Amino acid sequence: MHFTYEPLPTRVVFGAGSREQLAAETERLGIRRALVLSTPGQAERAEELAAQLGDRAAGTFSGAAMHTPVSVTEDALKRLQELGADGLVAFGGGSTTGLSKALALRTDLPQLILPTTYAGSEMTPILGETQEGRKTTQNTPKVLPETVIYDVELTLTLPPAVSASSGMNAIAHAAEALYAQDGNPVVSLMAEDAIRALAGALPVIVKEPQNLEARTQALYGAWLAGSVLGSVGMALHHKLAHVLGGTFNLPHAELHAALLPHNIAYNAPHAPEAMHRIARALDAENAALGLYEMNKKLGNVPALRDLGMPEDGIAQAAAQALEKPYPNPAPLEQDALLELLRRAWSGQTPSSQTPEEQR
Structure with a gap:
């Protein structure tokens, strides 16, 4: 090792x-x-x-x-x-x-x-x-x-809806840390525990915003997620979030929440251990679908179009993501990226196909 x-x-x-x-x-x-x-x-x-x-x-x-x-x-x-x-x-x-x-x-x-x-x-x-x-x-x-x-x-005064999207934003940091090119065992332990803490706390917070124990667990998870974000490089999900946020001025946390399941699905065939750890932390069978279902449970907006992204921006976003790509487990291919963004734009379930199968 x-x-x-x-x-x-x-x-x-x-x-x-x-x-x-x-x-x-x-x-x-x-x-x-x-x-x-x-x-x-x-x-x-x-x-x-x-x-x-x-x-x-x-x-x-x-x-x-x-x-x-x-x-x-x-x-x-x-x-x-x-x-x-x-x-x-x-x-x-x-x-x-x-x-x-x-x-x-x-x-x-x-x-x-x-x-x-x-x-x-x-x-x-x-x-x-x-x-x-x-x-x-x-x-x-x-x-x-x-x-x-x-x-x-x-x-405690953070509205439930904002708590939900902000929490998914934190989960995105931890999820990508699990397949980071420069990852390590310490970061992986922190990342999985971050997802577990947030996944357990956020549904409680949505129903009971003043629940101090749930709020403490969520903030603990957010600290862990932020720590791994600062320790290793991020991949496709964060690249797309930066492109879409900067180009279309989409709300930051809500954007992360809507995008995350689709980026995880894109990378799943090339990062099986990371997917296993994400699914385990979510107590789900499938990492991407588990995140998609969590968004539904939390009431997060599933579709980029409902956040203000124009449909004709899909091709522009895919092109920008390919300009200066971040290191990513799955190869970045234009057609596969377009399919990812179309699904995220419309709020469909994440694709179960690999990037190669989408060609």
Whole structure:
């Protein structure tokens, strides 16, 4: 057995009520004037965090947006410079974390993240930015947050529908980690446990949003999923999600949920061990169908067309996915990709054919 595993150095503070450690953690990072980031919908909570920080808060910026538009980052950078901030505190989901990372890339300031969803990007050195309808990603330690505070109480107000799609987004990270080109046994253990924790918790959360035990398990699973996302490379599923999200501005988590079963089906013949582990974690006989059925159980939108993707965008998306492909277990073939996208666009069940059989 030969493998390489390099844990990332992010400090994790996990537990109900752990947001009370915010001031101590900013002090630990040497932050004297933090810029508190959020989306417009979380502006009030951002102000509350700034008040909690007291003299350690420089101010707030509540313009974070989906897919991290460069124009928003430029506005936030002006605000940061005007206030003389020397650190970043991000409150929210992947949009806010993305903005924090984009600012860290440009300033090298320390970041402290308080996640309120299951996005997982807070555990990665990956940044995706959108400009002129194209989403590009890069991997650099400059954008890896220094500290993440996982307070399960911050997820109790996350609506059931958002919890469901965000949770499937996290499962996507773990599923692709199981067949990553640079995978290893440690990552595989974490990935399978992430899927198991999320698959068990999400159906409970949809019915009982205030269930603290289920919320804790889901956040634990999201942390594991984010950790493996930051440790190994992703494959076709994430490439397509980046293409579709950046080109058509589709909602990030819902897009991941709708796409995932079809990408897993595409790769299934070429990654049997990964499929076995995914199915085992889901307590299902088939990995792709198990994910498709989980989407139905959770009430996630199954069809890309219902998320706003135009039918005439299918060919464009397939072409872009082939331009700079990510390493993937199954060969990337145009006809097979078109079939995958047609099924995802219409919300059909995942194909049971291999890419070779679809030719």
